[in-house]
Structure formats: structure tokens, C-alpha cells
Amino acid sequence: xxxxxxxxxxxxxxxxxxxxxxxxxxxxxxxxxxxxxxxxxxxxxxxxxxxxxxxxxxxxxxxxxxxxxxxxxxxxxxxxxxxxxxxxxxxxxxxxxxxxxxxxxxxxxxxxxxxxxxxxxxxxxxxxxxxxxxxxxxxxxxxxxxxxxxxxxxxxxxxxxxxxxxxxxxxxxxxxxxxxxxxxxxxxxxxxxxxxxxxxxxxxxxxxxxxxxxxxxxxxxxxxxxxxxxxxxxxxxxxxxxxxxxxxxxxxxxxxxx
Amino acid sequence: xxxxxxxxxxxxxxxxxxxxxxxxxxxxxxxxxxxxxxxxxxxxxxxxxxxxxxxxxxxxxxxxxxxxxxxxxxxxxxxxxxxxxxxxxxxxxxxxxxxxxxxxxxxxxxxxxxxxxxxxxxxxxxxxxxxxxxxxxxxxxxxxxxxxxxxxxxxxxxxxxxxxxxxxxxxxxxxxxxxxxxxxxxxxxxxxxxxxxxxxxxxxxxxxxxxxxxxxxxxxxxxxxxxxxxxxxxxxxxxxxxxxxxxxxxxxxxxxxx
Numbered sequence: 001x002x003x004x005x006x007x008x009x010x011x012x013x014x015x016x017x018x019x020x021x022x023x024x025x026x027x028x029x030x031x032x033x034x035x036x037x038x039x040x041x042x043x044x045x046x047x048x049x050x051x052x053x054x055x056x057x058x059x060x061x062x063x064x065x066x067x068x069x070x071x072x073x074x075x076x077x078x079x080x081x082x083x084x085x086x087x088x089x090x091x092x093x094x095x096x097x098x099x100x101x102x103x104x105x106x107x108x109x110x111x112x113x114x115x116x117x118x119x120x121x122x123x124x125x126x127x128x129x130x131x132x133x134x135x136x137x138x139x140x141x142x143x144x145x146x147x148x149x150x151x152x153x154x155x156x157x158x159x160x161x162x163x164x165x166x167x168x169x170x171x172x173x174x175x176x177x178x179x180x181x182x183x184x185x186x187x188x189x190x191x192x193x194x195x196x197x198x199x200x201x202x203x204x205x206x207x208x209x210x211x212x213x214x215x216x217x218x219x220x221x222x223x224x225x226x227x228x229x230x231x232x233x234x235x236x237x238x239x240x241x242x243x244x245x246x247x248x249x250x251x252x253x254x255x256x257x258x
Numbered sequence: 259x260x261x262x263x264x265x266x267x268x269x270x271x272x273x274x275x276x277x278x279x280x281x282x283x284x285x286x287x288x289x290x291x292x293x294x295x296x297x298x299x300x301x302x303x304x305x306x307x308x309x310x311x312x313x314x315x316x317x318x319x320x321x322x323x324x325x326x327x328x329x330x331x332x333x334x335x336x337x338x339x340x341x342x343x344x345x346x347x348x349x350x351x352x353x354x355x356x357x358x359x360x361x362x363x364x365x366x367x368x369x370x371x372x373x374x375x376x377x378x379x380x381x382x383x384x385x386x387x388x389x390x391x392x393x394x395x396x397x398x399x400x401x402x403x404x405x406x407x408x409x410x411x412x413x414x415x416x417x418x419x420x421x422x423x424x425x426x427x428x429x430x431x432x433x434x435x436x437x438x439x440x441x442x443x444x445x446x447x448x449x450x451x452x453x454x455x456x457x458x459x460x461x462x463x464x465x466x467x468x469x470x471x472x473x474x475x476x477x478x479x480x481x482x483x484x485x486x487x488x489x490x491x492x493x494x495x496x497x498x499x500x501x502x503x504x505x506x507x508x509x510x511x512x513x514x515x516x
Contacts, residue, residue: 034366119351126311127349130342131363131415138366 022136022217023210027144029137039138043146047108047209051154055103059158062095063087063165070166071174083176084184087166088159092189092197096159097151098250101204104154105242109212112143113238116216117223117231125217140213144206151205152198159197196257203249208242215241262287262451263308263419268317269475270303277303279475281317285468290445290452292462295472296497301455302346304472305421308453309343321419341419346427346455348408350396356403357383357392360410368415382410386440401428409437413444422454426462434458438465459498471497 033039070086116139119125128135163185170176215222215238222237223230263285270278277300285291293301306312308319310326319326322339342363350359357379364375383389386406396404405428412420422441426434438458442465445452456462463469463483471479471494479486479494486498 123345123347123349124351126306126309127343127345129311130309131367133363133366 019210019214022140022214023144023206026136026140026210026213028141029134030141030145031137032134033137033141036142039142040145043142044150046112047104047143047146048150048153051104051107051150052157054107055100055154055158056161058099058103059096059161060165062099062158063091063162063167064169065165066090066095066162067166067169067174071170071176080170080174080176081180082184083166083170084163084181085188087170088163088185088189089193091159091162091166092193094250094254096155096162097197097200097204098246100155100158100201101151101208101246102243104151104205105208105212105239105246109208109242110235110239112209113212113216113235114231116140116213117219117234120217120219121227121231136217140209140217143213144209147205147209148202151201155197155201192257196253199257200250200253203253204246207245207249211242211245212238260287261285262289262322263453264318264320265304265308266318266320268304268307268319269315270300270307270312271315276475278307278314278317281472281475281477283470283477283480285451285453287451288445288449289467290441290454290465291468291470292454292456292466293470293472294456294459294462294497297457299472300475301472302423305343305423305453305455309341309421311343339419340415340417341421342412342415342417343421344408344412344423344425346423348396348404350404350407350411352396355393355395356388356399356407359396359407360414363411363415378414379410382414386410402430402433405429405437406433409440413448416448417450419451419453422452422456424455424457426456426458434461438462441465473497 030036030039066087067083070090071080071083074080074082074086116125119139125135125139128138167178167181171178171181215234216231219230219234220226223233225233261284263283265281265283268278268281269276281304283291293304295301303312307314308321308326321341324339351362354362360382361375361379364370364378368375370378380389380392383392386409388403388406388410391399391403391407396407399407405425409425412422420441425441426437429437438461441452441454444450445465454462454466460483463486466483468480469483469486470477473493486494
């Protein structure tokens with residue numbers, strides 16, 4: 001049993017190493033590509049614009065629920081005036097980066113893994129190689145760079161909408177004074193909190209997009225089945241691995257930041 | 259003979275299956291060599307080894323005197339020799355139009371200006387009677403049209419070596435003939451060296467300078483198409499008769515066909 005566990009652990013570490021090298025090669029490959037701006041624009045649209053509605057919606061409902069839950073907890077201690085602090089800090093430090101990353105993985109990451117898997121099976125990736133075009137730089141590089149821009153931006157949007165959601169339930173529905181709510185938000189959030197949230201968003205972006213792209217790109221090597229089932233397996237594993245990695249990385253980064 | 263492509267002792271296995279078991283082949287500059295053989299015998303594997311998409315287990319491949327078999331997979335080992343690959347399943351990019359698919363190698367790996375690229379692609383579209391399909395996506399094209407788009411993409415860079423993997427599969431006899439004519443015409447105009455895998459026997463012999471019969475992992479016959487009639491192994495005769503070679507030849511002679 002210990003041997004099996006050890007072998008699995010080594011496998012995970014080895015795969016993380018492969019994913020890191022894959023991501024680095026893709027970023028390096030991107031900078032020798034032609035038409036970089038147009039490729040980056042397409043990738044920003046894929047990751048940023050298309051994920052905006054789901055991130056905004058989830059942000060709003062998270063804020064609404066947090067406003068409710070935290071209000072009824074704080075009111076027991078007569079501390080409902082601290083609602084703004086509790087909502088803002090929870091969102092900016094933890095929930096914003098984590099939930100945004102999970103939403104983007106669900107929307108863009110799974111699509112990316114499937115698309116790359118199909119391109120692998122259909123020999124489109126081989127076709128790029130025969131044209132002397134670096135497939136990693138062409139297909140994965142722009143998406144990784146887009147993640148660097150989009151994840152922090154989407155996280156910021158999630159945080160803002162979430163804080164507004166907290167205001168809706170806390171102040172509009174449950175009568176916490178609006179001035180107190182916003183004043184607490186303003187006073188309690190420091191630059192360190194925002195910076196920590198952005199660092200997390202950046203790391204999650206690079207990790208999740210690398211994992212999803214790696215899974216799709218290597219469908220022919222990593223999936224247990226060929227063809228469509230292999231693509232579906234790659235997409236599923238991409239989402240599962242990315243989600244677990246986000247949560248594990250969140251713990252590690254938080255322990256360094258605190 | 260001015261040898262342009264030389265293969266010595268090429269071996270490739272997948273698991274327990276030995277697909278190539280010591281292939282030796284010499285292809286003359288600006289010639290058309292057709293590889294024939296049963297389905298699944300390793301013809302496409304041979305082409306992929308030459309294109310550096312698969313790494314051989316043993317053996318040497320020399321292109322214009324430079325070894326490519328030992329170089330890194332997917333690297334620009336063919337530097338100095340431009341080559342194209344026409345894939346069996348076309349490998350067209352679903353998200354690009356026919357025009358964009360054909361222009362892709364020029365946009366990504368040439369120093370031509372946009373206007374020059376547009377002119378070249380338009381000329382190619384006209385030559386292949388694809389003008390009306392320029393703005394259509396591969397999903398909107400018929401099988402024959404897709405083949406012609408793939409052929410156009412393979413020839414647009416005026417490569418020195420073109421590897422054709424079953425370029426006429428799925429085409430009607432008229433289109434099949436026009437594709438063979440086009441390969442012969444382009445070879446005449448641009449002087450590329452072509453290596454062709456085809457099951458269209460005997461039509462393909464009309465444009466072939468040499469025929470290589472791959473069987474049991476080795477080249478068992480290599481010579482001019484006219485030499486197929488005499489001094490051939492009985493196994494090759496059997497293969498050719500199953501491919502309707504004798505009957506088709508007789509019909510062609512009587513009907514003055516291809």
C-alpha cells in the first residue's frame with residue numbers, strides 16, 4: 001500500500017514537472033510566433049469575455065448568500081455592523097480567486113482541453129509541425145498569456161459584484177446601514193489583501209490553463225482510450241485536476257501570505 | 259540518379275508490432291515515388307517518420323544529404339529543405355475558412371506580405387476550382403472539396419518535398435484524375451520531390467516515376483511502373499491482381515483511358 005501511494009505521489013510530481021515544462025515551452029514558443037496580437041485577442045475573448053457572464057453571476061449569488069449567512073452569524077454577537085468587513089475580506093482573500101478560477105476552468109478550461117484533444121486526434125497539431133509552426137506556441141501560448149491578464153481581472157469583477165451582493169442582502173434586505181457597510185468595506189480592505197488575491201488569481205490562471213492545455217494536447221499519450229472517449233476523458237481529467245490544484249495551491253499560497 | 263531522399267534500415271514498432279523492419283529507399287530529386295501496399299502495413303508510418311512526426315527506433319533518413327531521423331521530434335530538422343505533408347484525413351482547421359486554411363503556412367511561416375499571400379491563395383483557389391468555397395468552413399465542405407483544400411495547403415508554399423498520404427481517397431474518378439494531374443503539373447512547374455501513398459492502382463502509376471511496394475515491414479519491390487509487369491515476386495502479383503491492376507490496365511488499353 002505504501003509502495004502504491006509512493007508510486008502515485010511520484011507520478012503526480014513527475015506530471016506536475018511535465019506540465020510546468022509544457023507551460024514554459026508554450027510561453028517561449030508564443031514569443032516567436034507571428035500575428036501575436038490577434039492570437040492573444042482571440043484567447044482573451046475565449047477566457048475573459050466568454051467567462052464574464054458566469055463569473056459575474058456566480059459573484060453576485062456568492063455575495064448575496066454571504067450577506068445572509070454572515071448577517072445571521074454576526075447578529076448573534078451584536079456585530080452586524082462588521083458585515084462589510086466580513087464579506088469583503090472573505091471575497092477578496094479567498095472566495096474571489098478560488099471561485100473565479102473554478103468557473104473559468106468549468107467554462108474555458110474544459111472547452112480548451114476538448115478542442116486541443118480533437119485537434120490532436122484530427123492530426124491538426126501534426127499539421128502545424130509539418131508547416132514549421134510550433135504547435136505549443138501557436139495553440140497554448142496565447143491562452144496562457146491571456147490567463148495572466150484575464151484571471152486577475154475576472155477575480156476583481158467577481159469581488160466587486162460579490163461585495164455589491166453582500167450590500168443587497170445586508171443593507172437593502174436586512175437593514176444594515178448602507179453607510180456603515182461601505183465604510184467598513186473601505187476601511188478593512190488593505191492593499192495587501194488585494195495584492196494577495198491577485199497573486200492567487202495569477203497563479204491559478206497559469207496552473208489551470210497549463211493543466212487543461214496539457215491534458216488536451218497530450219490526449220494521444222495520456223488518455224486511456226483513443227478517439228472521442230479519449231477526448232472526453234482528457235476534458236474531465238483537466239477539470240478535476242485543475243480544480244484540485246486550485247484548492248491545494250490556495251492553501252499553500254495562503255500559508256505563505258499570512 | 260540524383261538521390262534527394264535516402265532511407266536506410268528504418269525500423270519502427272508499436273508495442274509488440276513491428277511496423278517497419280528495415281526499410282531501405284532512395285528517391286530521386288524531382289521525382290514522384292508511390293508507395294503501395296496493403297492497408298495497415300505501415301505506409302503512413304513511413305511518411306510520418308520522414309516528416310519527423312514519429313521517431314524511428316533505428317535507421318537513418320537523409321534529406322538532401324542531411325540526417326533527420328536522429329533529430330528532435332518536431333524540430334526544424336529539415337532546415338534548408340522546405341516540405342509539406344498532405345494528411346490522409348486532411349487535418350484542416352475547423353475554425354478557419356478554406357481561404358484561411360490554405361493561407362496558414364504562408365501567414366505563420368513565411369515572410370510574404372499580406373497582399374502577396376492573398377494573391378497566391380486566390381490563384382491556388384482558382385486553380386483548384388475552389389473560389390466559391392473560399393469563405394466556407396471545412397464543416398461546410400464536401401469530402402472532395404476538403405481534399406482539394408488540403409492539397410492547396412500542401413502546395414501553397416512551393417515545397418521541395420511533398421508527402422501525400424492517400425490524396426485521392428473519397429474522390430470521384432474525375433476529381434481523382436484531376437488531383438493526379440495537378441500533382442504531375444505542379445511537379446513539372448515547381449520541381450518538387452513527391453512521395454505518395456495511394457491505393458488508386460493503376461491510375462497513380464500514370465504520374466509515378468517509381469513504385470515501391472511495402473510488405474512485411476520492408477520494401478520488397480522498387481522500380482518503374484513498367485517493370486511491375488515483368489520480374490515481380492508472386493506476392494506482388496497477387497497484391498496487384500487484387501487491386502484490379504491487370505484488369506484495369508486491360509480496360510485502359512482497350513478504352514484508351516488513363
